[in-house]
Amino acid sequence: MTAVLCYAEHQNGRLTDAALEILGAGRALADRARSQLAAALFGTETRPLIETLGEHGADRVLLCEEARLDGYAPEAAVHALADIARQETPRAVLFADTSHSADLAVRLAARLRAAFAPRCTSLAFDPEGRLKVTRTAYADKLQATVLCEQPAPIVTLQPGTGEIKPARRTPRVEERPLTLPQEAARLKLLQTLKADPRTVPLAQAEFIVSGGNGVRDFALLWELADRLGASVGGSRVVCDDGRLPRERQIGESGTTVRPRCYLAFGISGASQHLRGMQDSKLIIAINTDRHAPLMKLANMAVIADAEAVLRALLDQLD
Amino acid sequence: MHIVVCVKDVFHPHDLRLPANGQKSPDGLRMPNRADECAVELAVRLRDQEGGRVTLLSIAPPEAEETLESLVGLGADALVRVWEARLAEADVAAVASVLAAVMRRQQAGLALCGDRAVGGAGTGLTGPLLAEILGWPFVGGAVALEAGKKEGMVVTRLIERGDRQVLYTPLPAVVAVSPEALTPGYPALAKIRRAKREVCGLEGIASEAEALSAPLPMTVIDWAIAKPRPRKLFAPPSTASAADRLKMVMGGGMAKKAQDSSVEAPPEKAAEQILQFLRQEKLI
Numbered sequence: 141m142t143a144v145l146c147y148a149e150h151q152n153g154r155l156t157d158a159a160l161e162i163l164g165a166g167r168a169l170a171d172r173a174r175s176q177l178a179a180a181l182f183g184t185e186t187r188p189l190i191e192t193l194g195e196h197g198a199d200r201v202l203l204c205e206e207a208r209l210d211g212y213a214p215e216a217a218v219h220a221l222a223d224i225a226r227q228e229t230p231r232a233v234l235f236a237d238t239s240h241s242a243d244l245a246v247r248l249a250a251r252l253r254a255a256f257a258p259r260c261t262s263l264a265f266d267p268e269g270r271l272k273v274t275r276t277a278y279a280d281k282l283q284a285t286v287l288c289e290q291p292a293p294i295v296t297l298q299p300g301t302g303e304i305k306p307a308r309r310t311p312r313v314e315e316r317p318l319t320l321p322q323e324a325a326r327l328k329l330l331q332t333l334k335a336d337p338r339t340v341p342l343a344q345a346e347f348i349v350s351g352g353n354g355v356r357d358f359a360l361l362w363e364l365a366d367r368l369g370a371s372v373g374g375s376r377v378v379c380d381d382g383r384l385p386r387e388r389q390i391g392e393s394g395t396t397v398r399p400r401c402y403l404a405f406g407i408s409g410a411s412q413h414l415r416g417m418q419d420s421k422l423i424i425a426i427n428t429d430r431h432a433p434l435m436k437l438a439n440m441a442v443i444a445d446a447e448a449v450l451r452a453l454l455d456q457l458d
Numbered sequence: 459m460h461i462v463v464c465v466k467d468v469f470h471p472h473d474l475r476l477p478a479n480g481q482k483s484p485d486g487l488r489m490p491n492r493a494d495e496c497a498v499e500l501a502v503r504l505r506d507q508e509g510g511r512v513t514l515l516s517i518a519p520p521e522a523e524e525t526l527e528s529l530v531g532l533g534a535d536a537l538v539r540v541w542e543a544r545l546a547e548a549d550v551a552a553v554a555s556v557l558a559a560v561m562r563r564q565q566a567g568l569a570l571c572g573d574r575a576v577g578g579a580g581t582g583l584t585g586p587l588l589a590e591i592l593g594w595p596f597v598g599g600a601v602a603l604e605a606g607k608k609e610g611m612v613v614t615r616l617i618e619r620g621d622r623q624v625l626y627t628p629l630p631a632v633v634a635v636s637p638e639a640l641t642p643g644y645p646a647l648a649k650i651r652r653a654k655r656e657v658c659g660l661e662g663i664a665s666e667a668e669a670l671s672a673p674l675p676m677t678v679i680d681w682a683i684a685k686p687r688p689r690k691l692f693a694p695p696s697t698a699s700a701a702d703r704l705k706m707v708m709g710g711g712m713a714k715k716a717q718d719s720s721v722e723a724p725p726e727k728a729a730e731q732i733l734q735f736l737r738q739e740k741l742i
Binding site: 256276289326451452457 | 576728733
């Protein structure tokens with residue numbers, strides 16, 4: 141039976157959230173089409189992930205345990221995916237819209253001369269079983285409904301299109317050896333450079349230390365950010381009176397951020413500010429006012445004077 | 459080295475007209491594709507360092523000439539514009555096959571293009587298809603180019619969160635440049651006047667561009683103005699007190715209230731706990 145195929149992206153021994161979302165979307169699509177969901181899992185030491193794939197709805201796991209597929213190896217991965225697509229004739233191939241997965245998706249589409257729809261917002265099969273997707277184009281101003289036909293239509297999904305949903309299955313594992321000749325991979329990854337937290341655009345920053353009206357001395361904040369390897373941001377008040385440059389402003393009239401951690405000193409959290417940072421994974425707020433809106437939102441609320449805590453943190457980091 | 463940069467004009471996002479009856483794609487005010495401008499700028503800088511020449515290659519109707527000239531003004535040595543009426547219907551696979559045929563004729567040592575058209579269909583397929591047809595390696599999302607120590611090319615590629623990958627690729631290769639690579643310079647009149655121009659049809663390359671008759675198996679069946687995705691509306695929980703509900707609404711309608719811990723302590727103790735929390739979350 142032909143199946144819906146998902147590419148299971150993983151990093152540091154874990155499936156990425158984007159990959160789980162794709163599995164959710166794939167499961168929903170497969171259920172509606174009464175077909176199976178297969179996941180392509182590449183790389184060594186990936187066996188522990190098979191269970192997670194099952195927990196998110198995969199009926200089959202197509203496993204290629206091969207050291208040449210570890211890390212960023214687009215040529216080998218596309219070769220393996222093309223082999224799978226030719227054998228399986230999947231009804232759709234789903235990728236996350238991350239730099240890693242989207243790069244593979246577009247290469248695979250070019251290799252197979254297949255239909256390709258990036259950044260889709262919805263997916264369905266029409267009555268004849270063809271894949272019908274909507275995607276944004278023309279600088280996201282227009283929305284196109286695209287009919288994709290065989291072989292193996294390839295799509296990437298915008299984040300938030302699929303839902304991470306448990307759907308307990310015990311997947312059947314099928315091993316797929318890599319048939320790529322050794323010398324055929326021409327690209328070599330020389331190194332990966334980490335972004336410099338001082339210069340990375342705030343929207344992409346992973347860890348943000350931000351200050352509001354409760355902080356007078358911003359030199360302290362910059363110093364703390366440097367020590368922690370974080371980027372500096374601030375509320376509108378402090379950008380208005382020049383304590384921080386305008387491009388450091390977080391909130392609706394500034395930058396919308398979604399870091400892994402948001403450490404806020406002396407920010408009460410006007411709704412305009414909250415809307416610019418509420419998607420942060422972890423929020424730590426330090427404020428003397430226990431009823432401030434940001435304190436309610438925070439994972440860790442510290443009721444204390446922001447600047448005093450700032451100094452204490454710097455002392456303890458010495 | 460002969461660097462050939464594939465460029466195209468796109469539509470200004472503020473002046474887009476939905477395709478009317480019979481048209482296949484939208485129409486509007488033309489402007490150069492930002493990613494292509496970056497590709498030209500990178501190519502010109504590479505030429506200035508390593509020598510060689512830069513040719514711009516575009517499959518575009520005469521209306522596009524004005525925008526193409528502004529790309530030439532960034533410092534290219536020549537512009538080749540390929541056009542025939544039947545190319546108006548060409549899809550990305552046909553375009554890539556024509557580009558590949560011209561690449562071969564021009565004996566390109568490096569092919570650059572934008573990694574996707576921001577004011578276009580934006581599938582980002584041109585580069586990978588070109589690489590497949592030519593049998594060259596492909597790198598996408600490039601933000602910097604550097605000649606390799608002995609041979610080949612070192613390409614820096616932008617990935618998530620501002621991190622970058624540095625890749626080595628042998629030449630010839632196809633590199634797709636990210637629109638975030640740099641801020642392109644201004645076109646200069648002297649540079650526009652210096653560049654050579656060539657306009658050609660498909661004669662001589664049509665046989666190689668057989669794929670013109672084999673479009674990718676996808677059709678756009680409907681165009682619409684993109685609607686913003688609906689945001690989840692916030693309703694305060696009915697179990698909360700009136701005062702709390704009012705506060706929640708005033709606070710911007712924050713739905714979650716996932717307080718894991720609340721600390722009230724002197725600054726030193728508080729700092730300790732914050733550091734402990736950060737360590738626990740492996741942030742430091």
